[in-house]
Amino acid sequence: MKRRWNIxxxxxxAIVLFALGSxxxxxxxxxxxxxxxxxxxxxxxxxxxxxxxxxxxxxSDPEHFRxxxxxxxxxxxxxxxxxxxxxxxxxxxKQIPSGASALRPGQPAPAFTLQDSAGKRVALSDLxxxxxxxxxxxxRGYW
Amino acid sequence: xxxxxxxxxxxxxKGYSFPFLSDPNADVIRQYGVLHAKGGxxxxxxxxxxxxxxxxxxxxxxxxxxxxxxxxxxxxxVMQAIDRLDTPR
Numbered sequence: 001m002k003r004r005w006n007i008x009x010x011x012x013x014a015i016v017l018f019a020l021g022s023x024x025x026x027x028x029x030x031x032x033x034x035x036x037x038x039x040x041x042x043x044x045x046x047x048x049x050x051x052x053x054x055x056x057x058x059x060s061d062p063e064h065f066r067x068x069x070x071x072x073x074x075x076x077x078x079x080x081x082x083x084x085x086x087x088x089x090x091x092x093x094k095q096i097p098s099g100a101s102a103l104r105p106g107q108p109a110p111a112f113t114l115q116d117s118a119g120k121r122v123a124l125s126d127l128x129x130x131x132x133x134x135x136x137x138x139x140r141g142y143w
Numbered sequence: 144x145x146x147x148x149x150x151x152x153x154x155x156x157k158g159y160s161f162p163f164l165s166d167p168n169a170d171v172i173r174q175y176g177v178l179h180a181k182g183g184x185x186x187x188x189x190x191x192x193x194x195x196x197x198x199x200x201x202x203x204x205x206x207x208x209x210x211x212x213x214x215x216x217x218x219x220x221v222m223q224a225i226d227r228l229d230t231p232r
Contacts, residue, residue, distance in 0.1 A: 028213070035214045089213070096191040099208030101176040106204075109197040110174040114164040117151035122162055124201070133198045133225055138177050138190035140212065141145060141153075 006058050006067035009074055012050030016078040019043030020085055037089055044082050051075045092143070109136070144169065144189055166190075177208075196224050204228060 019040050027033040027040060055075050058067035103109070113123040127134045145153070150163035164171075169188040172178050175195065183189030194216045196205035205224035207216040 031217050035211075093211045093213045096182065096210070096212060097179050099177075099191065099193070099210070101178075102191075102193055102206060102208055103176050103195070103203055105206055106202065109195065109201050109203050110171070111201075112171045112174065114166055114171060115147050116165075117147050117154050117163045119147050122164060124197070127162065128197065128199055128201060131199065133196055133204070133228055135221055135225075136175070136195040136197060138172060138175070138193045138195075139215075140179075140190045140192045142183050142189055143212065 003062075003066045004064060006054045006065045006071060008050040009054030009058070009067045009071040012047045012052075012054060013074040013078060015043055015047030015050065016081055019047055020081050023085075037085075040085065044078075044085070048075075048078060048082070051078055144183055144187060194221065196221070196228075198228055 022043070023037055023040050027037060033039045051071065051074060054065075054067055055071035058065050058071050062068060109124060111124050113121050116122045124134075144167065145163075145165060146167065147163075147165050150165060153159070154163055166172055169178060169190070172188070172190045175193070177190045177193040179189050179191045181188060182191075192209050192212055192215055194207040195203050198204045205227075207220065209215060
């Protein structure tokens with residue numbers, strides 16, 4: 001009897017790949033899905049559930065469904081990918097020094113002069129002149 | 144930490160209109176107490192993420208420090224802090 005392709009395994013794995021790969025280019029663009037990546041967690045859950053369905057029936061009904069080996073491999077790989085995602089989000093993102101040494105409200109903002117993107121020298125006093133306030137963003141353009 | 148040339152590329156590609164300043168030796172980063180020593184690319188010094196609101200007298204009035212590089216001040220929070228500047232202390 002012809003064994004059918006076990007679709008949930010492949011769709012589930014594709015969703016897991018999307019769950020991992022979509023954070024930076026898509027979900028990280030919006031604070032609501034960036035700060036706690038719940039959208040990615042949900043996608044991992046969905047992908048994992050489909051993989052579980054597919055792998056389970058490949059073992060319980062091998063006469064009708066393929067996928068014992070491929071399903072097991074993809075399920076294991078998905079678990080690793082999910083683990084990687086969790087570790088990066090929960091651990092690596094927090095590997096920065098404590099904010100204890102940062103200046104506090106009430107302290108004077110130290111004067112400075114730095115070059116802007118056109119190479120012109122800009123002082124803090126230039127930024128404050130004629131404005132109610134200025135926001136200094138140390139944006140750390142790196143992991 | 145980006146050079147002025149790198150910042151200009153970023154500004155142009157994103158259409159930013161606010162000033163981008165370069166702090167290549169992390170001097171200002173140190174002055175404001177937000178150094179992350181050797182935390183950047185190739186072990187270069189970098190800043191921990193932080194936002195400082197400075198009023199017209201040059202006094203720091205609000206500081207946002209995150210404990211996670213992914214989580215930064217939301218624009219609404221900054222606007223609220225600015226609005227509170229007008230309330231008498």
